[in-house]
Amino acid sequence: MSIKPLILLPDPVLRRQSDPIERVDDAVLALADDMLETMYDAPGIGLAAVQVGIPRRLLVVDCSREDEDQAPMVFINPQVVASSDERSTYEEGCLSIPDYYAEVERPMQVTVDYVDRLGKQQQIEADGLLATCLQHEIDHLNGILFIDHISKLKRDMVVKKFTKLAKGRSTAAL
Numbered sequence: 345m346s347i348k349p350l351i352l353l354p355d356p357v358l359r360r361q362s363d364p365i366e367r368v369d370d371a372v373l374a375l376a377d378d379m380l381e382t383m384y385d386a387p388g389i390g391l392a393a394v395q396v397g398i399p400r401r402l403l404v405v406d407c408s409r410e411d412e413d414q415a416p417m418v419f420i421n422p423q424v425v426a427s428s429d430e431r432s433t434y435e436e437g438c439l440s441i442p443d444y445y446a447e448v449e450r451p452m453q454v455t456v457d458y459v460d461r462l463g464k465q466q467q468i469e470a471d472g473l474l475a476t477c478l479q480h481e482i483d484h485l486n487g488i489l490f491i492d493h494i495s496k497l498k499r500d501m502v503v504k505k506f507t508k509l510a511k512g513r514s515t516a517a518l
C-alpha cells in the first residue's frame with residue numbers, strides 16, 4: 345500500500361467524467377487500498393480515485409466516529425438511484441480544496457447502487473453524514489466539486505485563491 349499525492353483545485357483532471365470500471369481485478373483492489381491509506385493519512389472521510397489523478401469510478405469512505413473502530417467502505421461504479429425530498433445541511437470540505445469549508449444542502453437520504461470489492465452488485469440506503477459523503481464523492485466522479493453547490497461569488501473567490509496558490513507551488517518547484 346502507498347500514499348498517493350492528492351490532486352488539488354484548479355487541476356483540470358478534477359473536472360473530468362470518470363470512466364466506469366469494467367472488472368474488479370487486483371489492480372482495482374490495490375488502488376482502493378492505496379486510496380484508503382491516502383484518505384486516513386490526510387485525514388479525510390471520503391476520497392474519489394480522480395483525486396489521486398485516476399479518473400475511474402471508484403470511491404472510498406469511512407464515516408465512523410472518532411470513538412468507533414475504522415469502517416472502511418469501497419464503492420465501485422456507485423450511482424444514486426433514489427433520493428429523499430427532505431434535505432439536510434452539512435459543512436463540507438474536500439481533500440482537493442484544503443482548509444476551505446462551506447455549508448452545502450443536499451437530500452438527507454439516498455439509495456446508492458454499487459459494486460463491492462468482490463465484484464458483487466450491492467445497494468445501500470444511506471442517511472446523515474454517510475448520505476452527504478456519498479453524494480459529495482459521487483459528484484467527483486462526474487467532475488463536480490462541492491464548491492459548485494455554493495454561490496458563484498464564493499466559488500470564484502476560492503478558485504482564484506487556489507489558482508494563485510498553484511502558481512506559487514510551480515514557481516517554488518523551479
Ligand code: NI
Pocket residue numbers: 437438439440480481484
Ligand atoms: Ni471532495
